Amino acid sequence: RCAFVAVIGAPNAGKSTLVNAMVGAKVSIVTHKVQTTRARVRGVAIHDETQLVFIDTPGIFSPRRRLDRAMVAAAWDALEGADVILLMVDAPAYRAGKGGAGADAASRRAVEDTDAIVAGLKERGAKAVLVLNKIDRIARGELLALIDAFNAHGVFTDVFLISATTGDGILDLKAFLAKRA
Ligand code: GDP
Ligand code: MG
Numbered sequence: 001r002c003a004f005v006a007v008i009g010a011p012n013a014g015k016s017t018l019v020n021a022m023v024g025a026k027v028s029i030v031t032h033k034v035q036t037t038r039a040r041v042r043g044v045a046i047h048d049e050t051q052l053v054f055i056d057t058p059g060i061f062s063p064r065r066r067l068d069r070a071m072v073a074a075a076w077d078a079l080e081g082a083d084v085i086l087l088m089v090d091a092p093a094y095r096a097g098k099g100g101a102g103a104d105a106a107s108r109r110a111v112e113d114t115d116a117i118v119a120g121l122k123e124r125g126a127k128a129v130l131v132l133n134k135i136d137r138i139a140r141g142e143l144l145a146l147i148d149a150f151n152a153h154g155v156f157t158d159v160f161l162i163s164a165t166t167g168d169g170i171l172d173l174k175a176f177l178a179k180r181a
Contacts, residue, residue, distance in 0.1 A: 010113030
């Protein structure tokens with residue numbers, strides 16, 4: 001069994017850290033599902049004999065980079081081959097970027113990129129799993145407010161709270177993904 005998992009999100013959300021944490025030891029397994037040209041495999045993890053193939057869709061989070069429409073469309077098309085779309089968010093940065101005071105350029109950019117992706121998902125009627133990352137750096141109450149705000153979009157089927165660096169919540173997420181295969 002095999003699930004293709006597209007990991008999307010603003011730069012610095014923790015996508016690479018999450019995939020590395022899931023993959024653990026390096027494995028090279030040929031999957032029967034065909035890769036699209038716009039999607040790159042970041043790593044393969046195994047959970048209960050299920051392969052989780054993490055794919056990367058470059059270009060999806062860069063609306064300001066004046067990529068031509070065909071390229072952006074191709075990045076979104078790559079998502080159609082995925083069994084699950086994970087939208088990763090740097091929760092503390094997103095919170096700071098929304099908060100006004102204390103918001104720096106990086107956190108405002110995180111908000112801009114993340115909101116652009118959410119809008120894109122909405123436009124296409126796509127459903128995704130929300131992964132709020134870096135929970136080691138945010139207060140519980142702020143996290144709950146974020147969950148409410150994201151759920152209001154009607155795009156997310158599930159929400160996971162994780163810390164890719166401490167490992168908090170990663171096993172739950174992995175087990176969930178394996179069930180989607
Ligand atoms: P990507 O650009 O989405 O692939 O993000 P990276 O995986 O490269 O992570 C960006 C930065 O965030 C790195 O410095 C990571 O160490 C850090 N980071 C990732 N996950 C966490 C987390 O759960 N907590 C904290 N505190 N830092 C994290
Ligand atoms: Mg990365």
